[in-house]
Amino acid sequence: MxxxxxxxxxxxxxxxxxxxxxxxxxxxxxxxxxxxxxxxxxxxxxxxxxxxxxxxxxxxxxxxxxxxxxxxxxxxxxxxxxxxxxxxxxxxxxxxxxxxxxxxxxxxxxxxxxxxxxxEGRATPLIGWNGLVLDPARMDGRLGDRALRFSRHEFTILRALIERPGTILSKSDLEERLYGWQEDVESNTVEVHVHKLRNKLGAGFIETVRGVGYRLAEGIA
Missing domain, CATH: 3.40.50.2300 (Response regulator)
Known part of the structure; x- marks a missing residue:
């Protein structure tokens, strides 16, 4: 955020x-x-x-x-x-x-x-989508019965996607969440963290829309 x-x-x-x-x-x-x-x-x-x-x-x-x-x-x-x-x-x-x-x-x-x-209009501190539950206070989550730990950047990207399920977020959209205007942006940061998230959540959890960006895939839970 x-x-x-x-x-x-x-x-x-x-x-x-x-x-x-x-x-x-x-x-x-x-x-x-x-x-x-x-x-x-x-x-x-x-x-x-x-x-x-x-x-x-x-x-x-x-x-x-x-x-x-x-x-x-x-x-x-x-x-x-x-x-x-x-x-x-x-x-x-x-x-x-x-x-x-x-x-x-x-x-x-x-x-x-x-x-x-x-x-955001949420009553609960937890954020859930398609079987995944995130805890912003702890920067961790659960997928089914599996406990998951995330790095700060991984959690930031995943939260950005889960806040707008179905919406395609561009690489620059996600970089804005990771970096401020005073920070240098590493060229492959988003790709690296999306790859790590797929290893934890499953290859199909985050979908790449070629030439546009990323979104959460539907119906995989």
Missing amino acids: RLLIVEDDPLLRDGLVVGLRLAGFSPEAVETCADATAALRDGKFEGMVLDLMLPDGSGLDLLASLRRLGSPLPVLVLTANDGTDQKVAGLDAGADDYLGKPFDLSELSARLRAILRRA
């Missing part, structure tokens, strides 16, 4: 990127309102972690502007000021959740999974 982190503290920003990547997200980070606005305009994000005290303005103003434009992007607000008035202001401006600093990274990850799950 691609996340935009808007945080001006470099140590915290770098820690969030590393920690959330290990938790299965694909985070990208900026430090100002202006950079966040540009990133939101150019990138396809599924959630945002937003600090309120930014060098060039208030995160609340950025959030309110986003909501005025009609964006439903799930937003979790981070701030050192966790008083009731500040929480009310953030929630009324359109935040989906609120977490005060300092915080535990595991709680932040769980809160992000919860607001993203609600945005």
